[in-house]
Amino acid sequence: xxxxxxxxxxxxxxxxxxxxxxxxxxxxxxxxxxxxxxxxxxxxxxxxxxxxxxxxxxxxxxxxxxxxxxxxxxxxxxxxxxxxxxxxxxxxxxxxxxxxxxxxxxxxxxxxxxxxxxxxxxxxxxxxxxxxxxxxxxxxxxxxxxxxxxxxxxxxxxxxxxxxxxxxxxxxxxxxxxxxxxxxxxxxxxxxxxxxxxxxxxxxxxxxxxxxxxxxxxxxxxxxxxxxxxxxxxxxxxxxxxxxxxxxxxxxxxxxxxxxxxxxxxxxxxxxxxxxxxxxxxxxxxxxxxxxxxxxxxxxxxxxxxxxxxxxx
Numbered sequence: 001x002x003x004x005x006x007x008x009x010x011x012x013x014x015x016x017x018x019x020x021x022x023x024x025x026x027x028x029x030x031x032x033x034x035x036x037x038x039x040x041x042x043x044x045x046x047x048x049x050x051x052x053x054x055x056x057x058x059x060x061x062x063x064x065x066x067x068x069x070x071x072x073x074x075x076x077x078x079x080x081x082x083x084x085x086x087x088x089x090x091x092x093x094x095x096x097x098x099x100x101x102x103x104x105x106x107x108x109x110x111x112x113x114x115x116x117x118x119x120x121x122x123x124x125x126x127x128x129x130x131x132x133x134x135x136x137x138x139x140x141x142x143x144x145x146x147x148x149x150x151x152x153x154x155x156x157x158x159x160x161x162x163x164x165x166x167x168x169x170x171x172x173x174x175x176x177x178x179x180x181x182x183x184x185x186x187x188x189x190x191x192x193x194x195x196x197x198x199x200x201x202x203x204x205x206x207x208x209x210x211x212x213x214x215x216x217x218x219x220x221x222x223x224x225x226x227x228x229x230x231x232x233x234x235x236x237x238x239x240x241x242x243x244x245x246x247x248x249x250x251x252x253x254x255x256x257x258x259x260x261x262x263x264x265x266x267x268x269x270x271x272x273x274x275x276x277x278x279x280x281x282x283x284x285x286x287x288x289x290x291x292x293x294x295x296x297x298x299x300x301x302x303x304x305x306x307x308x309x310x311x312x313x
Contacts, residue, residue, distance in 0.1 A: 016066050121158075128153060261305055266308060
């Protein structure tokens with residue numbers, strides 16, 4: 001089947017789903033839907049794919065549903081088609097609404113918890129994904145676009161006449177021949193520029209903010225603030241290192257938690273103790289042992305996925 005025909009059929013299936021959902025007891029509408037489905041084997045195939053997708057999502061909470069299917073089990077071309085279907089279903093209230101909430105298994109590139117991946121894009125740009133991150137890559141004749149859906153990326157741009165943009169739900173960042181880091185938090189996007197500059201714009205601002213090397217900008221959907229000096233050590237995750245310079249223990253553990261499954265906490269008595277050092281992200285167990293030794297803490301393992309640091313006595 002032609003991918004273009006598949007996409008059209010899947011869009012039509014999503015539209016029919018919306019109509020049936022809006023009038024579940026309308027016999028005439030159901031008869032019209034059945035006529036459409038019987039018109040072509042492609043229509044029947046599209047409806048079957050829609051039903052399969054919904055069956056896998058029924059009763060699954062949003063955050064968990066994102067991980068219900070593994071990207072590696074879906075062919076890239078088919079993933080693009082299914083993405084169109086899911087985005088179409090967004091208007092019917094099934095599982096997600098809008099691009100930001102599209103499941104990560106539909107992303108063009110993604111990493112699992114604790115995984116980092118570096119790749120060279122078609123223009124020579126180096127893109128590195130941090131733990132639990134996902135992006136869509138949209139290159140065209142006039143634009144290079146990377147959409148950060150979840151997590152964190154580092155970008156080292158290659159020379160190309162087309163502008164390169166990184167976009168999140170909070171705004172747009174245009175690279176000005178540069179190396180930079182972008183992290184998507186729940187409530188904002190955080191940009192750190194290592195070389196040259198990045199121009200930032202969002203819908204709430206009537207101007208573009210230039211962020212130069214050594215500076216950073218945390219922004220949401222509000223008017224853009226002024227850039228501030230950045231902690232460049234926070235970009236050392238690319239080298240597999242967590243660099244801490246006087247972080248409170250609670251914050252340090254929250255950062256380390258991004259790279260491992262389960263819960264990682266500490267008692268209130270030690271939550272504010274400050275920690276400095278360089279810790280390995282590829283072996284979080286070893287990092288925990290080093291932290292506990294540095295602060296003279298006890299590692300309490302309640303289950304395989306629940307660890308708590310407490311005073312030694």
